[in-house]
Amino acid sequence: MKKGLISMGVLAGFLFSILIVSGIFAKDVVEYNPAYGKVTFTHKKHAETLKIDCVKCHHTWKKGETTGKLCKDCHKATKEASKDGKGIAAKDAYHKDCKGCHEEAKKANKPSGPTGCTTCHVKAKK
Ligand code: HEC
Ligand code: HEC
Ligand code: HEC
Numbered sequence: 367m368k369k370g371l372i373s374m375g376v377l378a379g380f381l382f383s384i385l386i387v388s389g390i391f392a393k394d395v396v397e398y399n400p401a402y403g404k405v406t407f408t409h410k411k412h413a414e415t416l417k418i419d420c421v422k423c424h425h426t427w428k429k430g431e432t433t434g435k436l437c438k439d440c441h442k443a444t445k446e447a448s449k450d451g452k453g454i455a456a457k458d459a460y461h462k463d464c465k466g467c468h469e470e471a472k473k474a475n476k477p478s479g480p481t482g483c484t485t486c487h488v489k490a491k492k
């Protein structure tokens with residue numbers, strides 16, 4: 367009986383590790399590589415350590431949903447192409463969300479992320 371329980375635990379742990387490896391959970395870090403300079407977004411830190419609600423960013427998901435359409439499915443490179451994003455291009459969507467929150471936090475004298483162009487976008491060293 368006890369042995370059965372232990373092997374159940376081992377099996378559960380094994381299945382859990384498959385979930386992680388197969389990437390059902392969100393990435394820890396998302397990187398963007400625009401010509402202007404690389405942006406490193408610590409997704410896991412923002413969601414788990416800073417405890418920002420998923421729907422604050424994933425604003426079209428229902429509360430409790432853990433997956434769905436991503437920003438660039440709706441917010442495209444140009445305003446004209448962003449029909450599903452109400453004409454808000456990707457650059458403006460990210461800047462409004464990312465920079466917007468950091469600026470608000472800074473104003474409130476709370477810990478904040480970068481608000482300067484080249485502190486968030488880091489040019490590759492030559
Ligand atoms: C501070 C903003 C923010 C928060 C909070 C946030 N996300 Fe994300 N998430 C993003 C961005 C940005 C991407 C990258 C997608 C893109 O750029 O189109 C992303 C990507 C994802 C992806 C796609 C897979 C991947 O890793 O690329 C999943 C799944 C996801 N998030 C789930 C969640 C869940 C679940 C929560 C809450 C526990 C959450 N996110 C909280 C901004 C956020
Ligand atoms: C399913 C399509 C869809 C997805 C996915 C989506 N958006 Fe949007 N977004 C919209 C629409 C439609 C609007 C305009 C209406 C509204 O504000 O809800 C919008 C508006 C916005 C705005 C402007 C809000 C304001 O107050 O002016 C920001 C910023 C934004 N989105 C950021 C993001 C980010 C960042 C992501 C990914 C984490 C994302 N969006 C994913 C459709 C989408
Ligand atoms: C709702 C608020 C909020 C949003 C939205 C948000 N951030 Fe942040 N971000 C923070 C806070 C708070 C910190 C400071 C964390 C600390 O000092 O421990 C931070 C820190 C950072 C840092 C500094 C390095 C690190 O990981 O601590 C970077 C870079 C960053 N954010 C990028 C982004 C990008 C890119 C986006 C949009 C995809 C984004 N942030 C969206 C609140 C936000």
Ligand code: HEC
Pocket residue numbers: 398399400401402405456457460461464465468479480481482483484486487
């Ligand atoms: C908090 C982080 C953050 C700050 C601050 C920030 N950006 Fe961005 N920026 C981003 C993210 C994220 C993207 C989306 C990159 C992508 O879609 O690949 C972006 C996209 C861009 C793009 C479009 C790149 C492309 O090829 O589509 C340009 C240009 C840009 N930013 C310039 C600026 C300038 C100029 C400033 C200062 C006024 C600035 N950024 C401040 C995070 C930031």
